[in-house]
Amino acid sequence: MKLDPGFIWTSFVALLSALPMTLFITVVSVGVGFVIGSIIALLRIYKIPVLQHIAAFYVTFIRGTPMLMHLFLIYFGLPALIDAISGAFGWTFTSASIPILVFVLISFSITAGAYLSEVIRSGILAVDKGQLEAAYAIGMKTPQALWRIVLPQAFAVSLPNLSNSLIGMLHGSSLAFTVTAVEIFAKANIVATTNWKYFEAFIAAALLYWGITVLIEKGVSILEKRINVYNRGGVA
Amino acid sequence: MGRRFEFVYILDFIPKLLGYLQITLFIVAASVVLGLVVGLIVALPRMYNIPVLKRLSVIYVSFFRGTPILIQLFLIYYGLPELLKGISIDVSKVPVLAFVIFTYALHSGAFISEAIRAAVGAVDRGQVEAAYAIGMSGFEAFTRIVLPQAVAISLPVFANVVIANLKDTSLAFTLGAMEMTGKSQTLGLTTQHFIEVYISLSLIYFVVSVILERLFQLAERRMLRYQPELASTPSRKRQLPRLLLPQFKKGGEQA
Numbered sequence: 001m002k003l004d005p006g007f008i009w010t011s012f013v014a015l016l017s018a019l020p021m022t023l024f025i026t027v028v029s030v031g032v033g034f035v036i037g038s039i040i041a042l043l044r045i046y047k048i049p050v051l052q053h054i055a056a057f058y059v060t061f062i063r064g065t066p067m068l069m070h071l072f073l074i075y076f077g078l079p080a081l082i083d084a085i086s087g088a089f090g091w092t093f094t095s096a097s098i099p100i101l102v103f104v105l106i107s108f109s110i111t112a113g114a115y116l117s118e119v120i121r122s123g124i125l126a127v128d129k130g131q132l133e134a135a136y137a138i139g140m141k142t143p144q145a146l147w148r149i150v151l152p153q154a155f156a157v158s159l160p161n162l163s164n165s166l167i168g169m170l171h172g173s174s175l176a177f178t179v180t181a182v183e184i185f186a187k188a189n190i191v192a193t194t195n196w197k198y199f200e201a202f203i204a205a206a207l208l209y210w211g212i213t214v215l216i217e218k219g220v221s222i223l224e225k226r227i228n229v230y231n232r233g234g235v236a
Numbered sequence: 237m238g239r240r241f242e243f244v245y246i247l248d249f250i251p252k253l254l255g256y257l258q259i260t261l262f263i264v265a266a267s268v269v270l271g272l273v274v275g276l277i278v279a280l281p282r283m284y285n286i287p288v289l290k291r292l293s294v295i296y297v298s299f300f301r302g303t304p305i306l307i308q309l310f311l312i313y314y315g316l317p318e319l320l321k322g323i324s325i326d327v328s329k330v331p332v333l334a335f336v337i338f339t340y341a342l343h344s345g346a347f348i349s350e351a352i353r354a355a356v357g358a359v360d361r362g363q364v365e366a367a368y369a370i371g372m373s374g375f376e377a378f379t380r381i382v383l384p385q386a387v388a389i390s391l392p393v394f395a396n397v398v399i400a401n402l403k404d405t406s407l408a409f410t411l412g413a414m415e416m417t418g419k420s421q422t423l424g425l426t427t428q429h430f431i432e433v434y435i436s437l438s439l440i441y442f443v444v445s446v447i448l449e450r451l452f453q454l455a456e457r458r459m460l461r462y463q464p465e466l467a468s469t470p471s472r473k474r475q476l477p478r479l480l481l482p483q484f485k486k487g488g489e490q491a
Contacts, residue, residue: 076434171304199311202310206307
């Protein structure tokens with residue numbers, strides 16, 4: 001078996017058809033994860049009784065276990081739970097009617113939520129406390145002060161971490177193949193096994209992921225420069 | 237899918253999975269040790285600005301940070317034997333575990349090289365100058381002055397790499413390596429109690445990563461023990477890019 005450079009291109013083209021799926025999984029899980037992460041971060045920053053401990057445990061547990069475990073737990077656990085509930089209430093609804101992709105998205109959102117909550121929390125805490133006090137002093141309410149003063153600055157501070165999380169979730173989306181969702185990696189596997197050309201197919205997949213990662217990094221660094229232009233007189 | 241949930245199975249599976257913990261830990265330890273060597277080799281050309289090699293190390297780091305570990309696993313598992321066959325070395329009898337360790341070593345090497353670079357950059361330039369001033373050679377100054385300080389600074393990042401590596405080992409089962417996750421697959425298939433298996437497995441991973449984290453915290457405290465001004469340590473860390481998380485965690489602890 002010799003390396004066939006032409007087949008790298010062939011499989012690269014074939015993999016492009018799975019690109020939307022990978023991007024969809026990544027964007028949805030990071031988007032939903034961002035919402036979960038914000039809530040968790042606020043619960044912990046404002047030290048809401050009981051809830052802050054639950055939030056802290058959630059973050060520690062998710063960060064202490066592999067993403068693959070979250071996927072398997074949700075993929076095997078959630079349908080069983082749904083069926084048990086619907087059985088107890090005598091509904092006709094079963095988990096089999098839910099597409100697998102939904103479980104993938106739920107589990108990855110939970111994963112992303114924990115990591116993003118740490119990013120958001122550190123970003124918010126990195127903003128000088130005086131900024132919030134100044135906002136109160138000119139008569140802003142807490143939501144206003146958070147939304148208009150703290151969050152924009154926190155966003156600028158945590159941009160590198162956000163981009164890391166986004167890239168992490170992009171790479172993590174390759175795990176979805178274990179539950180038969182056809183994203184880039186699963187597609188590469190299919191291309192590899194049907195043509196018996198593993199090396200070429202995985203080189204193509206690696207190039208595709210690498211390309212997207214570099215694009216994200218470049219995009220974020222441009223954004224970072226832009227944001228910091230207006231931020232010069234602020235925290236930094 | 238599977239049978240009814242039964243709690244007993246969780247307790248039953250934990251000791252069975254723990255029997256394979258040593259293999260998981262072996263993968264982590266071997267790949268991190270190799271990764272340290274790789275990381276240092278990759279970081280050196282960029283720290284000392286060696287022409288060509290510097291470029292190569294940038295590409296190396298970008299590639300291993302820019303592709304999923306799963307792809308790297310498959311690429312090396314299927315690609316390396318073919319490349320080696322080209323120079324007539326037969327690796328068909330090499331166990332899967334060797335490929336897994338090799339991949340994780342290259343992967344963590346890329347991250348470790350970035351940690352080394354950031355940490356060495358964070359050591360005050362005056363330290364090296366002072367070392368030269370009392371007559372140390374470049375090598376001495378690096379190994380005796382810069383490195384010990386850099387190690388202490390980079391410890392939180394290094395801890396993250398090790399824990400991430402532990403979690404990534406769960407992917408080795410895709411190549412059929414028999415570590416904890418691989419065992420969990422067979423246990424799940426034979427008993428049809430998948431949820432229980434994954435709960436037990438998650439608990440083990442969780443406990444191991446918490447223990448690792450604590451150990452690294454202890455090590456960090458010990459290494460920074462002889463620093464005269466503990467208060468200035470966080471500020472030095474703030475110079476490192478993308479270290480907000482560990483730094484912030486420490487801040488919370490001291491409060």
